[in-house]
Amino acid sequence: MKLGMIGLGKMGGNMVLRLLQGGHQVVGHDRSEAALQNIRDHGAQGTSDIDEFIAALGEPGSRAVWVMVPAGQITQSVIDDLAGRLSPGDIIIDGGNSNFKDTQRRAEELAHEGLHFVDVGTSGGIWGLKEGYAMMVGGPEEAVERLRPIFETLAPAADRGxxxxxxxxxGHYVKMVHNGIEYGMMQAYAEGFELMKAHQTFNLDMAQIAELWRHGSVVRSWLLDLTAEALKNSADFEQLSDYVADSGEGRWTIIDSIELGVPTPVITLATQMRFRSQQEVSYAGQMLSAMRRAFGGHAVKTLEVGKQEGLVPEVQAGEHPKAAAPENIPAVAAQAGSSEHSAAEQLGETGQQRVKGDE
Ligand SMILES: NC(=O)C1=CN([C@@H]2O[C@H](COP(=O)(O)OP(=O)(O)OC[C@H]3O[C@@H](n4cnc5c(N)ncnc54)[C@H](O)[C@@H]3O)[C@@H](O)[C@H]2O)C=CC1
Ligand SMILES: O=C(CO)[C@H](O)[C@H](O)COP(=O)(O)O
Structure with missing residues (x-):
């Protein structure tokens, strides 16, 4: 079958290669010359000229174009552009991680033009080329049937996945929930491993445990396979930032759960943990520190940039990269009126004195 593919990145590029391997004819379109060259090198036709792309797709009414670009505004503009160029009977497929509500709206709008719209929640990442892609398909049965040869080739096996x-x-709705589950599973592994690493009594080897669990354990999974592989290369692992991005699917899953009144605590907390990781400094955390200092006279940690505040850490500084010890502890000690006591004790006394003074 002949298929047009717009977006030849990590997903679309490999999908083109798998389709070529399956004997299909593919015409690719992308803004990136490198991405186009990659598919040309493997025998596909690739062009950055959208008119040339459309012309190469075949007879109006029988054409199919798979869109595999970043979800959101880019997907919207690519679909808008296609809608103006295609004819009744043609099919547009959105294989990206689009919000299912956008998809419902787009399908309705495109139906008015006589265009079929098929949403495909696609899973498999960069491994899809070799392993095949899991595809959750939504849309009119007739259009889905026409695309059967494409799905049968992209899937791990013609009748599976x-x-x-x-x-x-x-299709996009099921993929959204799939990704919500992905967040929860990832978070559970990450928490368990962090706990074992923190429990220093046994000096456990994380790489060894991940590898061991892959074989016969109840928690074995493909995510664990990938984790075990990542832990083998400790030099690479240790230089990773703890910032974890999220591209929307977790948020939409939570919104859906709220709208339906269905509890999803694991997915929700996993998504919230990503939000926390994305903060350089938590405003809420700063506020908690401010309140503790205010009501209990407790020592609090300061940021590097806030050293001049001269606050005393309760715990030795340097344990967390986002916090640092103030350098002017002696100044605080002097302020507290005694250099005999520990700085933390002195700060506590200062707090008590201030409360007394306020009365
Ligand atoms: N990477 C992954 O593991 C997965 C990604 N997805 C979804 O698949 C879609 C594509 O993701 P990736 O391939 O990872 O992204 P990517 O960033 O690797 O590739 C996107 C490609 O689209 C091209 N592009 C951007 N705007 C364009 C435009 N206006 N016209 C033509 N080409 C344009 C870019 O040049 C790039 O080659 C996204 O919606 C993503 O959420 C879905 C499942 C897994
Ligand atoms: O769909 C996917 C995997 O199934 C993509 O890798 C997606 O980008 C993962 O979601 P997020 O970017 O929010 O972690």
């Missing part, structure tokens, strides 16, 4: 979920939006 893909299927029509229901009407437009259902």
């Amino acid at each position: 893909w299927g029509r979920m229901g009407p437009s939006g259902s």
Whole structure:
């Protein structure tokens, strides 16, 4: 079958290669010359000229274009552009991680133009080329049937790993929940391993445990396989930042759970943990420190930039990269009126004195 592919990045590029291997004819379009060259090197036609791309797709009414670009505004503008160029009977496929509500709206709008819209929640990442892609398909049955040869080639096997979920939006909806589950599973592994690493009594080897659990354990999974591989290369692992991005699917899953009144505590907390990781400094955390200092006279940690405040850490500084010991502890000690006591004790006394003074 002939298929047009717009977006030849990590996903679209490899999907083109898998389709070529399956004997399909593919025309690719991307803004990136390197991405185009990659598919040309493997025998596909690739062009950055959208008119040339459309012309190469075949007869109006029988054409199919798979869109595999970043979700959101880019997907919207690519679909808008396609809608103006295609004809009734043609199919647009959105294989990205689009919000299912956008998909429902797009399907309705495109139906008015006589265009079929098929949403495909696609899973498999960069491994899909070799292993095949799991595809959760939504949209009109007739259009999905026409695309069967494409799904059968992209899937891990012709009769497995893909299927029509229901009407437009259902494919992206199921993929959204899939990714919510992904967040929860990832978070559970990450927490368990962090706990074992912190429990220093046994000096446990994380790489050894991850590898061991891959074989026969109840918690073995593909995510664990990838984790075990990552832990083998400790030099690479240790230089990773703890910033964890999120591209929307977790947030939308939580919104859906709120709208339906269905509890999703694991997915929700896993998503919230990503938000926390994305903060350089937590305003809420600063506020907690301010309150503790105010009501209890407790010592609090300061940021590097806030050293001049001269606050005393309760715990030895340097344990957390986001906090540092103030350098002017002696100044605080002097202020507290005694250099005999520990700085933390002195700060506590200062707090008590201030409360007394206020009365
Ligand atoms: N990377 C992953 O593991 C997965 C990604 N997805 C989804 O697949 C979609 C694509 O993701 P990736 O391939 O990872 O992204 P990517 O960033 O690797 O590739 C996107 C490609 O689209 C091209 N592009 C951007 N704007 C364009 C435009 N206006 N016209 C033509 N080409 C344009 C870029 O040049 C790039 O080659 C996204 O919606 C993503 O959420 C879905 C499942 C897994
Ligand atoms: O769909 C995917 C995997 O199934 C993509 O890798 C997606 O980008 C992962 O979500 P996030 O970026 O929010 O971690």
